[in-house]
Amino acid sequence: MDEIYTPAEVVEKLKAALGDSILDSAIRVRAEGVKKRENSNIWITIKREAIHQAVEELMKIRYPHLSCISGYDKGAKDPNLRVQYIFSLYGGIEKTECMVIISFDLPKADPHIPTITDLMEGAAFTEQEKREYLGIIVDGLPEAKHKFFLPQDFPKDVYPLRKDEKRIPDSMIKDLWACGRPENRPPAPLEDE
Amino acid sequence: MAGKAPYIVPVGPIHPALKEPVHIELTVVGEEVISADFTPGQTHRGIEWMGLSRNPVQIVHLTDRICGICGVTHSLSFARAVEQIADITVPERGDYVRTIIAEFERIQSHLLWAGVAAHELGFDTLFYLAWRVREEAMDAIEVITGNRVNYDIIQIGGTRRDITEDQHAKIRKCLNTYKDLFAKLKKLFLEDAVIKSRCVGTGLLSFETAMAYSAVGPTSRASGVTADLRVDYPYCAYGDLDIKPVIPTIYGSDVNGDTYDRIVVRIFEIAQSIEIIETCLDNMPQGPVIWEEKVAKILSACKKASGEAVGRHEAPRGEAVHYVVMDGAEAPIAWKVKASSYSNLHVWPIILKGAQLADIPVIVASVDPCLSCTDRVAVTDNGSTKIFTKEQLAKMSYEKSRRMMQ
Numbered sequence: 339m340d341e342i343y344t345p346a347e348v349v350e351k352l353k354a355a356l357g358d359s360i361l362d363s364a365i366r367v368r369a370e371g372v373k374k375r376e377n378s379n380i381w382i383t384i385k386r387e388a389i390h391q392a393v394e395e396l397m398k399i400r401y402p403h404l405s406c407i408s409g410y411d412k413g414a415k416d417p418n419l420r421v422q423y424i425f426s427l428y429g430g431i432e433k434t435e436c437m438v439i440i441s442f443d444l445p446k447a448d449p450h451i452p453t454i455t456d457l458m459e460g461a462a463f464t465e466q467e468k469r470e471y472l473g474i475i476v477d478g479l480p481e482a483k484h485k486f487f488l489p490q491d492f493p494k495d496v497y498p499l500r501k502d503e504k505r506i507p508d509s510m511i512k513d514l515w516a517c518g519r520p521e522n523r524p525p526a527p528l529e530d531e
Numbered sequence: 532m533a534g535k536a537p538y539i540v541p542v543g544p545i546h547p548a549l550k551e552p553v554h555i556e557l558t559v560v561g562e563e564v565i566s567a568d569f570t571p572g573q574t575h576r577g578i579e580w581m582g583l584s585r586n587p588v589q590i591v592h593l594t595d596r597i598c599g600i601c602g603v604t605h606s607l608s609f610a611r612a613v614e615q616i617a618d619i620t621v622p623e624r625g626d627y628v629r630t631i632i633a634e635f636e637r638i639q640s641h642l643l644w645a646g647v648a649a650h651e652l653g654f655d656t657l658f659y660l661a662w663r664v665r666e667e668a669m670d671a672i673e674v675i676t677g678n679r680v681n682y683d684i685i686q687i688g689g690t691r692r693d694i695t696e697d698q699h700a701k702i703r704k705c706l707n708t709y710k711d712l713f714a715k716l717k718k719l720f721l722e723d724a725v726i727k728s729r730c731v732g733t734g735l736l737s738f739e740t741a742m743a744y745s746a747v748g749p750t751s752r753a754s755g756v757t758a759d760l761r762v763d764y765p766y767c768a769y770g771d772l773d774i775k776p777v778i779p780t781i782y783g784s785d786v787n788g789d790t791y792d793r794i795v796v797r798i799f800e801i802a803q804s805i806e807i808i809e810t811c812l813d814n815m816p817q818g819p820v821i822w823e824e825k826v827a828k829i830l831s832a833c834k835k836a837s838g839e840a841v842g843r844h845e846a847p848r849g850e851a852v853h854y855v856v857m858d859g860a861e862a863p864i865a866w867k868v869k870a871s872s873y874s875n876l877h878v879w880p881i882i883l884k885g886a887q888l889a890d891i892p893v894i895v896a897s898v899d900p901c902l903s904c905t906d907r908v909a910v911t912d913n914g915s916t917k918i919f920t921k922e923q924l925a926k927m928s929y930e931k932s933r934r935m936m937q
Contacts, residue, residue, distance in 0.1 A: 374770070379841060403758065406852065
């Protein structure tokens with residue numbers, strides 16, 4: 339059985355392996371219930387180039403559970419997206435599981451991330467989601483036969499979670515209010531001013 | 532005929548009572564499935580996108596409507612994420628009420644699933660029984676929250692309703708009914724010769740694949756993965772309890788990772804949930820159930836908050852994760868929902884491989900996507916696709932019977 343490291347030791351190990359690529363790290367502890375048993379989340383910000391290596395290093399500590407890869411657009415005027423790899427370590431061991439969230443900024447001008455399916459087969463599904471929702475290009479992930487998360491006839495080069503010019507155009511949003519009030523109904527109790 | 536094989540049999544879009552109906556395409560040779568592909572996202576509703584123009588309290592009510600079965604799962608995960616960002620401490624009693632309602636949700640969800648599984652096997656009397664006894668849990672949920680579905684009991688900072696002494700009698704009555712029923716359920720689902728012969732050895736998911744695909748909940752536990760957030764990552768009142776993850780060995784059998792093991796895990800999790808609710812009812816701390824009753828004050832606390840957090844909850848189907856980022860504005864700047872089935876659906880192509888056509892429904896249902904009705908079936912033949920509706924198929928079937936009678 340592998341040795342179980344505390345969250346602080348996990349951070350130290352990753353820092354030793356990744357060196358300068360780690361820009362920031364924090365451990366946040368939450369305690370709930372009467373006994374206030376603690377659970378920890380490790381937040382790590384890295385340089386975008388280091389993601390594949392970071393996942394490799396994490397896997398050396400223990401085979402992690404990948405909840406999902408998440409991402410968001412930092413704003414219409416911001417040149418970056420932000421991507422989070424949400425892992426947890428020590429799942430299956432009583433009261434020891436901790437989350438490891440690895441984040442980095444990804445320039446919209448060059449939205450490439452390497453696939454981690456060579457390390458974890460099952461990451462393909464969530465990587466595909468990032469393609470469809472944010473327009474991130476996943477290098478090394480085979481092109482999917484069809485869309486998995488959006489309707490098959492969804493327009494090209496429109497990404498629902500983007501906030502810049504690639505966002506959903508207003509024409510795609512159904513304006514319910516613009517339909518007006520049905521005519522065959524009794525009048526509204528209050529007159530419009 | 533031999534020249535045309537393999538055939539492609541698309542099934543669906545199916546209506547699971549989850550986020551979306553699913554379309555499954557199977558390539559078959561004879562009766563055997565050689566590969567499977569699936570297309571979710573048939574009803575993309577853009578809930579995450581909608582959330583980005585709403586405040587956290589509005590989103591809590593929106594999360595209740597992500598899934599009709601997991602009414603607490605998403606609101607609890609989301610509320611826990613926001614509470615971490617805004618540094619809100621939930622009162623201990625609030626944690627207990629959350630735990631109780633979450634466990635009732637597990638009971639009703641597993642019973643619903645058990646009924647569906649029985650129906651998929653063609654065992655409709657068992658389906659009716661499972662759904663009949665599920666009503667007890669629905670009634671208890673109604674006593675606690677006022678609603679059968681869309682409970683709306685979770686609020687940022689706690690719960691909107693308390694569980695009072697006079698409700699205890701009704702809740703305990705429900706729990707006792709299930710305790711009496713458990714032996715019967717166990718016998719019907721796990722000792723039945725037909726269920727055994729159809730489920731043992733079908734839809735195999737190995738431990739390694741379950742890990743590599745990050746499968747969650749009963750689907751992964753049936754493959755021997757001992758992960759259960761309630762045990763590993765204590766939150767709400769789960770840290771105060773002495774619980775162990777349910778894996779198939781609880782029934783004295785080996786871990787095979789087949790459909791049968793998934794039934795075992797779910798049936799025994801119902802018993803575990805009953806125990807958890809009883810313990811929580813006995814040990815409920817006194818005090819308020821919510822950090823702040825006035826919604827305006829909750830909102831102003833959220834508005835000042837900035838940062839990112841992850842809220843997790845072990846839903847009936849497994850881990851649900853909500854990732855939220857706020858930056859001192861009314862609406863969050865990012866909100867990501869990872870439902871439990873998100874981590875389980877993509878094992879379908881693996882567990883369907885090598886299955887017999889007739890076993891597809893129960894294997895598909897065994898990961899608990901609530902396969903409620905098959906909308907239409909299309910048959911691809913030499914490139915041209917004919918799509919039949921359920922009614923047309925039924926009509927064809929009746930006509931065939933007539934022809935045979937003549």
